[in-house]
Amino acid sequence: MAYIVGIPILLLLAVVQATVLSNMRLLDGTPDLILLAMVAWALTGRPRQAMAGALIGGLLIDMLSGLPLGATAIIMVIVIYLVSQTAGRFWEAHLLMPLTTVLWSSLLYHGLSLAVLLALGRTLNLGFALSRVILPSTFLNLILALPAAQAASGLAESLYPPEVQI
Amino acid sequence: MTRSSSQALFAMILIMIAAGLLVLNMGGFLSPVESMVLRPIGGAQSWLAVRFYAVRDLLASPADVATLRGQVRELQSQNAQLQQEIIGLQEQVAQAQVLSALVQYARSQPDSRYLAASVISRDVSPFIRSVWISAGSDDGVAKGMPVVTDLGLVGRVVEVFATVSRVELINDPSSVVNVRLQTSRADGALQPQLNGEIWVGMISQDAEVSPGEVVLTSGLGGNYPPDIPVGTLTSVRRRDYELFQQAVLQPSVDFHQLELVLVITNFQPLPFNQPGGP
Numbered sequence: 001m002a003y004i005v006g007i008p009i010l011l012l013l014a015v016v017q018a019t020v021l022s023n024m025r026l027l028d029g030t031p032d033l034i035l036l037a038m039v040a041w042a043l044t045g046r047p048r049q050a051m052a053g054a055l056i057g058g059l060l061i062d063m064l065s066g067l068p069l070g071a072t073a074i075i076m077v078i079v080i081y082l083v084s085q086t087a088g089r090f091w092e093a094h095l096l097m098p099l100t101t102v103l104w105s106s107l108l109y110h111g112l113s114l115a116v117l118l119a120l121g122r123t124l125n126l127g128f129a130l131s132r133v134i135l136p137s138t139f140l141n142l143i144l145a146l147p148a149a150q151a152a153s154g155l156a157e158s159l160y161p162p163e164v165q166i
Numbered sequence: 167m168t169r170s171s172s173q174a175l176f177a178m179i180l181i182m183i184a185a186g187l188l189v190l191n192m193g194g195f196l197s198p199v200e201s202m203v204l205r206p207i208g209g210a211q212s213w214l215a216v217r218f219y220a221v222r223d224l225l226a227s228p229a230d231v232a233t234l235r236g237q238v239r240e241l242q243s244q245n246a247q248l249q250q251e252i253i254g255l256q257e258q259v260a261q262a263q264v265l266s267a268l269v270q271y272a273r274s275q276p277d278s279r280y281l282a283a284s285v286i287s288r289d290v291s292p293f294i295r296s297v298w299i300s301a302g303s304d305d306g307v308a309k310g311m312p313v314v315t316d317l318g319l320v321g322r323v324v325e326v327f328a329t330v331s332r333v334e335l336i337n338d339p340s341s342v343v344n345v346r347l348q349t350s351r352a353d354g355a356l357q358p359q360l361n362g363e364i365w366v367g368m369i370s371q372d373a374e375v376s377p378g379e380v381v382l383t384s385g386l387g388g389n390y391p392p393d394i395p396v397g398t399l400t401s402v403r404r405r406d407y408e409l410f411q412q413a414v415l416q417p418s419v420d421f422h423q424l425e426l427v428l429v430i431t432n433f434q435p436l437p438f439n440q441p442g443g444p
Contacts, residue, residue: 011207014207014290015207015214015287016214018287018290018298019211019215019218019287022288022289023288028292029292047173048173048176051180055183058184059184059187060207061290063203063204064207064287064290064298065289066291066294066296066325067294068191068192069200070184070185070186070187070188070189073180073184074184074185077177077180078177078181081174084173085170113293114293122340123339124293124360125360128360129360133293
């Protein structure tokens with residue numbers, strides 16, 4: 001059920017990110033909607049679904065970018081796997097949990113993306129990438145972290161209503 | 167098997183699937199699949215882009231009015247100055263018409279053929295400066311074709327699918343464009359910087375280059391046809407101890423406001439090699 005709902009949502013997020021958010025930049029940074037969605041879904045306690053979503057979402061990002069197909073998918077799966085390892089272990093459902101997770105997962109995601117681009121032979125200035133792209137993107141991701149967590153939590157409750165013993 | 171190791175195994179399987187796709191893609195085996203997936207996505211992007219641009223223009227219009235008023239005042243003063251020049255130029259027009267007729271006669275190449283396409287999105291990766299356009303191989307677009315607007319050069323097509331294509335902008339650091347300075351006739355090459363600036367490098371120390379000079383494509387290297395406007399020089403740096411001069415270019419195209427572009431479909435580029443690409 002989650003996949004039937006999840007794939008159209010991922011498609012929608014990818015299209016919105018490429019068409020709308022790419023025109024609304026903070027310096028050169030944009031929010032990473034698919035990363036946010038999958039981190040938020042992993043925090044609801046469904047790591048396998050989140051990792052599968054990360055694979056599909058990563059492939060969509062690769063198709064809509066100049067990166068080779070599969071590169072972002074690998075990065076996204078690694079990041080979501082690490083998120084799912086920490087989720088639930090620290091602070092349980094504390095308000096800071098989504099914020100902290102989005103903070104380090106965004107930095108890791110962009111760091112790994114930079115490494116891939118460097119491996120592909122692109123010229124990159126790390127200081128410039130950090131100040132113009134990574135930090136603004138992470139800031140935007142942090143702003144959207146709590147709404148994304150709330151939305152994921154609401155979707156999880158509607159897809160998997162809690163069982164009640166009578 | 168513990169829950170943690172089961173998750174690690176699942177992650178490994180997914181990573182291997184993605185790595186397999188990566189290898190297949192680098193071999194060029196996935197282009198038909200990508201084309202198939204991008205067809206509906208491209209349609210959705212076109213639909214959304216039209217509405218987004220309309221909303222953006224609506225929201226931006228009050229600011230534009232103030233800007234336009236300032237531009238009108240500036241243009242009125244320029245207009246008075248240009249009226250003076252028109253009289254002198256009318257004399258030259260007669261001569262130019264004769265020359266133009268000779269050039270037309272001598273021209274062996276047919277005029278460029280253009281294909282209009284909408285810009286439907288920008289590259290999702292913030293590290294890559296490219297845009298997606300709503301025309302692909304179904305419309306006759308091929309890798310390496312130059313893309314322009316009525317103002318000047320935009321870039322060239324680097325990826326083509328059935329209904330959409332990716333255009334590498336000339337301000338992407340991977341972009342390579344050989345140029346000629348219109349007045350001094352000096353050759354140079356664009357050197358896009360990571361901060362979005364474009365420098366013109368490889369300008370001979372002997373050339374008398376000055377700010378305001380118009381920069382055109384030179385056609386050298388065979389990547390672009392000659393004489394497409396690229397921009398104007400805003401400043402020039404000349405140091406005696408350096409081999410070449412450098413200049414900063416103001417592109418004639420505003421890459422943030424691209425909505426409609428023209429693909430030159432009858433230009434035959436030299437065999438395409440995407441710099442730094444897979």
